[in-house]
Amino acid sequence: MSMILLIEQLLNGIQSGLMLFLMAAGLTLVFGVMGLINLAHGSLYMVGAFACAGVAAATGSFWLGLAASIAAAAAAGAIVEVAVIRRLYARDHLDQVLATFALILIFSEGTRWLYGSFPLYLNVPAALSGSVTLPGGIQYSLFRLAIIGAGLAVAVGLFLLIGKTRIGVQVRAGEADREMIAGLGVDIGRLYTLVFALGAALAGLAGALVGTIQSVQVGMGEPVLILAFVVIVIGGIGSIKGALIGALLVGLTDTMGRVLLPPLFSLFMETSAATSIGAALASMAIYILMALVLVVRPGGLFGARA
Amino acid sequence: MSAAEIPAPRARRAAPSRETLVNAGLGLALLVFGLGAWLLDEPFLITLATKVAILAIAGAGLNLVLGYGGLVSFGHAAYFGIGGYTSGILAHHALNYTPMFEWPFLFEGSTSMPLIWLFAMVLGGLAALAIGALSLRTTGVYFIMITLAFGQMIFYFAISWPAYGGEDGLPIYVRNGFPGLNTLDPIQFFALAVAVLFAVLGLISMLAHSRFGLALQAARQNRQRLMAVGIRPGGVLLVAFVISGAITALAGALYADLNRFVSPSMLSWHLSGELLVFLILGGTGRLFAPLAGAGLYITLEHVLGGVSDYWQFYFGLLLLGVVLFARGGVIGFLTGGRHG
Amino acid sequence: MAEPILEITGLRKSFGALKATDDVSLDLRPGEIHGLIGPNGAGKSTLIKQIAGEITPDAGEVRLRGRSLSGIDAAGRARLGMARSFQVSSVAPEFTVLQNVVLSAQGASGATFRFFRPVMRDAGLLATAHDCITRAGLSGRETVPAAELAHGERRKLEIAMALALKPALFLLDEPMAGMGTEGARALGDLLDGLRHRAPILLVEHDMDAVFRLSDRVSVLVYGRIIATGSPEEIRADAEVQRVYLGEEA
Numbered sequence: 001m002s003m004i005l006l007i008e009q010l011l012n013g014i015q016s017g018l019m020l021f022l023m024a025a026g027l028t029l030v031f032g033v034m035g036l037i038n039l040a041h042g043s044l045y046m047v048g049a050f051a052c053a054g055v056a057a058a059t060g061s062f063w064l065g066l067a068a069s070i071a072a073a074a075a076a077g078a079i080v081e082v083a084v085i086r087r088l089y090a091r092d093h094l095d096q097v098l099a100t101f102a103l104i105l106i107f108s109e110g111t112r113w114l115y116g117s118f119p120l121y122l123n124v125p126a127a128l129s130g131s132v133t134l135p136g137g138i139q140y141s142l143f144r145l146a147i148i149g150a151g152l153a154v155a156v157g158l159f160l161l162i163g164k165t166r167i168g169v170q171v172r173a174g175e176a177d178r179e180m181i182a183g184l185g186v187d188i189g190r191l192y193t194l195v196f197a198l199g200a201a202l203a204g205l206a207g208a209l210v211g212t213i214q215s216v217q218v219g220m221g222e223p224v225l226i227l228a229f230v231v232i233v234i235g236g237i238g239s240i241k242g243a244l245i246g247a248l249l250v251g252l253t254d255t256m257g258r259v260l261l262p263p264l265f266s267l268f269m270e271t272s273a274a275t276s277i278g279a280a281l282a283s284m285a286i287y288i289l290m291a292l293v294l295v296v297r298p299g300g301l302f303g304a305r306a
Numbered sequence: 307m308s309a310a311e312i313p314a315p316r317a318r319r320a321a322p323s324r325e326t327l328v329n330a331g332l333g334l335a336l337l338v339f340g341l342g343a344w345l346l347d348e349p350f351l352i353t354l355a356t357k358v359a360i361l362a363i364a365g366a367g368l369n370l371v372l373g374y375g376g377l378v379s380f381g382h383a384a385y386f387g388i389g390g391y392t393s394g395i396l397a398h399h400a401l402n403y404t405p406m407f408e409w410p411f412l413f414e415g416s417t418s419m420p421l422i423w424l425f426a427m428v429l430g431g432l433a434a435l436a437i438g439a440l441s442l443r444t445t446g447v448y449f450i451m452i453t454l455a456f457g458q459m460i461f462y463f464a465i466s467w468p469a470y471g472g473e474d475g476l477p478i479y480v481r482n483g484f485p486g487l488n489t490l491d492p493i494q495f496f497a498l499a500v501a502v503l504f505a506v507l508g509l510i511s512m513l514a515h516s517r518f519g520l521a522l523q524a525a526r527q528n529r530q531r532l533m534a535v536g537i538r539p540g541g542v543l544l545v546a547f548v549i550s551g552a553i554t555a556l557a558g559a560l561y562a563d564l565n566r567f568v569s570p571s572m573l574s575w576h577l578s579g580e581l582l583v584f585l586i587l588g589g590t591g592r593l594f595a596p597l598a599g600a601g602l603y604i605t606l607e608h609v610l611g612g613v614s615d616y617w618q619f620y621f622g623l624l625l626l627g628v629v630l631f632a633r634g635g636v637i638g639f640l641t642g643g644r645h646g
Numbered sequence: 647m648a649e650p651i652l653e654i655t656g657l658r659k660s661f662g663a664l665k666a667t668d669d670v671s672l673d674l675r676p677g678e679i680h681g682l683i684g685p686n687g688a689g690k691s692t693l694i695k696q697i698a699g700e701i702t703p704d705a706g707e708v709r710l711r712g713r714s715l716s717g718i719d720a721a722g723r724a725r726l727g728m729a730r731s732f733q734v735s736s737v738a739p740e741f742t743v744l745q746n747v748v749l750s751a752q753g754a755s756g757a758t759f760r761f762f763r764p765v766m767r768d769a770g771l772l773a774t775a776h777d778c779i780t781r782a783g784l785s786g787r788e789t790v791p792a793a794e795l796a797h798g799e800r801r802k803l804e805i806a807m808a809l810a811l812k813p814a815l816f817l818l819d820e821p822m823a824g825m826g827t828e829g830a831r832a833l834g835d836l837l838d839g840l841r842h843r844a845p846i847l848l849v850e851h852d853m854d855a856v857f858r859l860s861d862r863v864s865v866l867v868y869g870r871i872i873a874t875g876s877p878e879e880i881r882a883d884a885e886v887q888r889v890y891l892g893e894e895a
């Protein structure tokens with residue numbers, strides 16, 4: 001296997017890891033601050049992708065589409081929080097799971113109703129199409145590189161937001177002690193809506209970006225949602241840092257597993273068997289990683305609870 | 307999780323309680339529906355009733371850990387699918403005359419349901435043992451996410467493993483047989499499924515009333531207290547999880563035979579969600595909740611599905627309403643509200 | 647003097663910089679009530695949890711009838727006869743009184759993995775449970791779900807559950823908390839009669855009750871035992887007066 005291919009796949013792994021981080025960050029914040037497990041987070045990812053596709057098709061501008069994805073997902077998040085989610089904070093996890101499962105059905109079928117079952121495709125904006133030559137002579141998609149840049153920028157922004165701003169202080173206080181924060185005179189209802197909408201906006205952005213590389217279709221959010229759960233289990237609930245490390249680990253393990261395992265098995269068995277065993281194992285690699293983390297640290301790598 | 311919010315299985319009484327009557331009514335309704343469809347010569351409706359019975363078995367498996375043990379497993383499709391694939395693969399080898407393995411002894415697969423069920427339950431139980439041992443190291447929301455993730459792992463494995471159809475699934479050309487029955491006759495297969503359902507519900511009722519069941523229900527309510535009386539919750543919950551996986555795998559084997567087809571969709575996270583939905587629709591923690599829930603779900607699918615292609619949209623709204631406002635489910639409604 | 651049932655030597659536990667338990671040694675002898683008092687935050691509950699096996703001490707040892715309990719978890723210690731009640735009542739809320747106590751008797755019997763016979767028709771467990779319910783003064787309340795019990799009754803249920811464990815000793819963490827004067831007095835009388843079944847380590851805020859019931863009293867302040875002695879000795883102890891009793895007077 002060539003070095004160039006390997007580096008290209010490494011970059012792909014980082015790219016998919018950063019997109020997973022955008023998903024996992026919102027989920028882990030919502031869990032950390034409000035104690036809520038939200039299955040419908042994948043639906044917000046889908047909402048972002050469809051908003052981007054719809055607006056980009058109508059206006060011809062990818063950038064307007066991208067702005068629309070963030071706005072639509074944040075708005076959908078805020079509406080859902082006010083209408084449904086806030087009734088669930090005091091409920092047990094089973095109710096949260098079932099109610100947000102119901103939201104998935106509503107979002108997915110509603111979207112299918114409006115847009116049909118066929119996938120939509122987005123065009124990469126002209127300014128970011130084509131590829132660039134990286135040091136070492138590696139050709140790499142400019143758009144994917146831009147996604148890596150955007151993912152890193154959002155990660156830095158999120159760390160600054162949580163670490164340095166008043167909202168961040170309230171969020172951290174909320175994670176430590178929900179009653180205390182109410183005692184501080186913070187409008188807890190507004191804070192919750194804000195955190196939920198922020199997480200939704202990140203999911204919507206990720207949906208639009210990944211939708212541009214792949215395709216935009218109903219049901220695109222759930223596989224990503226489950227990967228984001230794996231990320232959170234690995235990183236530890238409530239930890240943004242854990243979400244980042246976990247997401248990169250998952251992105252890299254998944255991508256590199258698919259590239260490396262089949263040839264690895266062909267070293268000691270015939271090629272077709274090696275390909276199928278390698279591919280099957282690669283599809284399980286991240287879950288095996290999760291199982292290992294569970295054995296060593298049941299609370300996740302950066303979890304507060306051991 | 308806050309165990310107190312999940313209603314308890316009903317305490318036993320000397321006289322038949324209202325719930326016992328509702329349960330008997332539900333069981334009778336299923337039988338009458340199936341037999342009625344047979345008399346009217348409506349094989350499709352018999353198949354629908356068979357589907358309800360089989361899904362109720364799967365739900366009953368989940369109910370053991372969720373309703374009685376308080377464990378929110380979002381990965382029970384794994385055991386359902388393992389049961390389905392056990393049936394499909396054993397039949398595949400037997401029907402194609404390609405032995406499964408020749409060493410240490412020749413095994414040619416099987417088309418006999420009792421043997422297939424045994425294999426399905428053992429494999430489902432073993433999978434539940436492995437997944438449960440890992441998942442039970444955690445609690446609450448971690449447990450939900452981890453069971454969901456392991457379910458997804460098996461789903462992806464089935465898709466990427468080409469030997470048994472991969473993404474396309476695996477047909478069972480002739481429905482597997484049961485000694486003394488013609489399983490190709492819809493009413494006979496229906497009777498078999500209902501017999502298994504009642505046996506499973508009887509087993510779960512017996513477990514719930516045993517020493518093991520007392521400890522299991524205590525684990526749902528208060529693990530700290532269970533420790534303080536000298537019983538480790540972990541072992542009790544793991545045993546329940548294994549039995550639960552085996553029961554759901556049995557349902558999966560039957561389901562594959564019902565459809566004469568097994569595919570990765572039996573392993574999908576959506577199916578895990580539907581099993582949970584059966585229980586909440588029926589009334590969590592009640593013995594007959596899976597039957598009430600599966601019956602209602604299939605009825606709604608059939609009725610709403612005839613009205614709109616997007617019936618799940620309306621179903622989502624209904625489910626949201628039930629979760630937010632009607633936690634007792636069907637049985638809670640029929641017995642006059644939730645109990646505590 | 648009789649061999650102590652429970653012996654604690656050199657127990658230490660820190661949470662970060664906080665020394666929650668600082669070189670604690672004490673013992674519990676047959677037939678006695680040993681009161682453990684101390685201001686809020688003195689580390690009483692942390693100490694009880696280490697004895698019960700719910701948290702692991704950094705150093706030191708707990709011995710039950712001469713046997714070291716190191717490496718034995720809370721369930722194992724309960725099995726050896728360590729019967730505990732919790733500061734905040736901790737029972738199975740959906741179970742009836744009888745089911746709760748049967749659960750406890752089942753735990754003591756050591757046989758939980760039995761899947762066939764109905765537990766609520768197990769004559770042996772039922773006899774034990776009814777006996778303990780009567781002793782704890784809950785007769786007539788057997789079929790009431792624990793969640794519907796009054797506060798004082800739930801305390802009695804905890805005592806009944808502790809009794810059903812066939813205890814070698816009782817660890818009672820503020821059993822009288824939240825009870826009225828009358829209820830506390832009645833519970834005190836109950837405890838008074840229990841000491842001859844098994845000795846009691848009694849953590850309690852109700853100072854009158856502790857001094858009335860205890861054979862010996864230990865005073866815990868900032869994780870250290872500053873005095874152990876008879877109620878009279880403790881009342882007269884200058885250090886205890888200064889750091890503790892003085893504050894309340």
